[in-house]
Amino acid sequence: MKPTETPLLQLRDIRRRFMLGETAIDALHGISLDIHAGEFLAVWGPSGSGKSTLMNLIGLIDAPTSGEIQFDGQHTRRLDDDALTEFRGRQIGFVFQSFNLVPVLSALENVMLPLQIRGISEHEARARAAAVLMDVGLAKFGLSYPDKLSGGQRQRVAIARALVVAPKLVIADEPTANLDSENSRIIVDLMREMNRARGVTFVFTTHDPRLLEHVDRKILLRDGHIESDEVMQ
Template sequence: MTQTTRATQDRTGAQEPMLRVREVHRSFGSGAQAVHALRGVSFEVRRGELTALKGRSGSGKTTLLNVVGGLDAPSRGAVELDGTDLSGLDEAGLLELRRDRIGFVFQSFGLIPVLTAAENVGVPMRLRKVPARQREERARTLLALVGLSDHAEQRPGELSGGQQQRVAVARALANEPDLIIADEPTGQLDSETGRQIMELLRAVVRSEGVTALVATHDPTLMELADRVVELRDGRVADPADDAAAGVGAGAVAR
């Protein structure tokens, strides 16, 4: 399959993949009762790309994101992030990877209710022991990036759902990660707010030079993504199978 992307040559350097997923399997349980959530998933994401991961509920999207993010280990196969094989890291190494190189955005926002927007953005930097003044400056810069300069001192309960998700995006960028992983980031938002969040993610990938892997049912993100990968029953769907069956493409690389 010929693959082209909208990522530019100068952003992707020598076009080396930033993320490699190789024949990843993940099973839960054993024997006849085993559940095979992932069945030999393979794909690559180049630096500076936004990749949308689509599929029905139960197709393996969240399991795959957990494996890519170092929150879970594959039963077989390998995940490489910018040349680092996650299977070679111990728990301390995985913790450092998640803290320093990966930013997470969750469907439920995941903000700490008693902290202000700026303080929530600053949490990942606290874990890295970034000095207070530097942390505060970075938090305000990121809130400006996501259009929330005037809401830095408000707590999550004082913000709309879309504003809370913008704070979550800013928090994901706090430690200048290589990769942003987002699991259904518009799942609790109305369609217009969801479009705004998707456009924000697209803009952030461009402006900050990060790579993003986003699980979504939202067709808006698929329109904005550089690459769309579909999972079906724990496998990457093959467009050739769809073409033979006379249906739409199942996995698209644009």
């Protein structure tokens, strides 16, 4: 990592307050953080510590109450909703706890979907989706529907779908929460492999400290603060 390189993400004094009627809930209190291109980073911490809130802000799904987020040097506050949607579609892939595959589409069609939404021809989308499915080890399962796949296989399809648009960043909020420990390990190893092979930055959250062994960096959140930010050697 060159010291002069602009971070992929720069968060400066990020606060996020939710209002529940008259009650204010401060989910994040002044988070400042740089994430560099190519990092493989886990955010961990107890339930309610603000992990999902932070993921939604980093993924530009939600906006901070105050503070500044720059993505690749771009001030995200200056983008209107349409520009933000377009920006997110090109730059960021998402993986969810509950996989979020479309049940009436095959594995291959699920992976093709983000390309087709962007107007890429069916022929090209099919070829690109098949190549990514192969990379995640599911070449033989392209025609299978989600209900015929195991949880671990579904999450691999979801990772392929996140990667197919060649984003700079993949955000995964608790990607292993619905998986057993063996599949959890397989999914983290796969994300690690994709991070190395493609240079894609990954940020994922987890409750499980056993999954932190292979990360470059782990950020512990507690009560909306960064309690520690450790870079592994």
